[in-house]
Amino acid sequence: MKISIAHLYPKLLNLYGDMGNVITLKKRCQWRGIEVDFEEVNSGDKIKEHDLYFIGGGQDKQQEEVKDELLSNKSELQAQSKDGAVFLGICGGYQLFGHYYQPHDKDKLEGISIMDAYTVAGNKRFIGNVTVKTDFLTPNTLVGFENHSGLTYLQGGTKPLGIVRVGNGNNGKDGFEGARFHNVFGTYLHGSLLPKNPHFADYLIELALEKRYGEKVKLEPLDDNIELAAHNSVICKSY
Numbered sequence: 001m002k003i004s005i006a007h008l009y010p011k012l013l014n015l016y017g018d019m020g021n022v023i024t025l026k027k028r029c030q031w032r033g034i035e036v037d038f039e040e041v042n043s044g045d046k047i048k049e050h051d052l053y054f055i056g057g058g059q060d061k062q063q064e065e066v067k068d069e070l071l072s073n074k075s076e077l078q079a080q081s082k083d084g085a086v087f088l089g090i091c092g093g094y095q096l097f098g099h100y101y102q103p104h105d106k107d108k109l110e111g112i113s114i115m116d117a118y119t120v121a122g123n124k125r126f127i128g129n130v131t132v133k134t135d136f137l138t139p140n141t142l143v144g145f146e147n148h149s150g151l152t153y154l155q156g157g158t159k160p161l162g163i164v165r166v167g168n169g170n171n172g173k174d175g176f177e178g179a180r181f182h183n184v185f186g187t188y189l190h191g192s193l194l195p196k197n198p199h200f201a202d203y204l205i206e207l208a209l210e211k212r213y214g215e216k217v218k219l220e221p222l223d224d225n226i227e228l229a230a231h232n233s234v235i236c237k238s239y
Contacts, residue, residue: 001217003029003208004037008055008093009066011042016147018056018090020192024201025052032220034205047073049080051208057091057148057190060103067109070096074112081114084211086204087184090193094179094186095119095150115181116156122171125149128239130167130189132177137199141165142177143234144189144197152188154179161187166236183207196230198222 007022022038029036041047043065058066070077081087087097095101098117101109111118126149132142142162151171154160160170161178169177170188178187185204187193194201202219209217 001033001209001213002035002037003052003205003212004039004050005052005054005208006039006041006047006050008041008047008053009043009069010040010056012062012066013056013058013093015057015059015091016145016190017192018190021056021088021090021194022054024192024194024198025054025205028198028201028222029205031222034209043069047076050085051212052086052204053077053080053088055089055093055096057093059092060106063092063096063101063109066092067096067111070112071110077112078114081182081184084183086208086211087114088204089186090190091148091188094188095152097179097184097186098152101150114184115179115186116158117152117154117179117186119150119152122149122151124172126168126172126188128167129234129237130169130177131165131234131236132162132169132189133165134162137203139199139228139231141231141235142187142189142193142197142200143191143231144187144193145191145239146188147190148188152179157181161185166238183211196227196234198224198227198231
């Protein structure tokens, strides 16, 4: 089997260990003998068709630069999302998956609208460990570290990744963290996210393989004792 992965704008959006998410996806494929066709997409590059796209987090200045790059590829990315490609966006990248991000004192940053959501700047910074209860993963928890002041609100058919058990999540009010719409996923969880949530990494890989081959794929299990120990060690632990 083979999978293609694109890392979008890593030179601009790569805070708090987000690169570890791409390393995890590549390694968990390679350990199973799945060939990985990997592309790093930087400013000025034309985005091509891939099975899975990852974008990390960054500050407002970097989001402004990436926004123009994403908008120049908006139609292609929207077409890929409708065709079943998998997207994972962290923090700033997550915000740009929605309709817009409105900073305090700057112009609105238009997103690519591959999920029905929007973000506005808040007055409080949310920092600390997060535990989320999901209804689509086994084990049913996600853990990570949030560091954001943006407040994200979900609309329409876009659903949260899960319910916050510890932490603030999308906006500190509705009890939700992250978002999912078909195969598009967004979250504020850094840390990085996937190394200590191997079940979520495998879920994304399975969706990407299904997109490529047109049928459901069940991955062979790996020895995740260390990864799950890291996961379990921070469940419901506040910072």
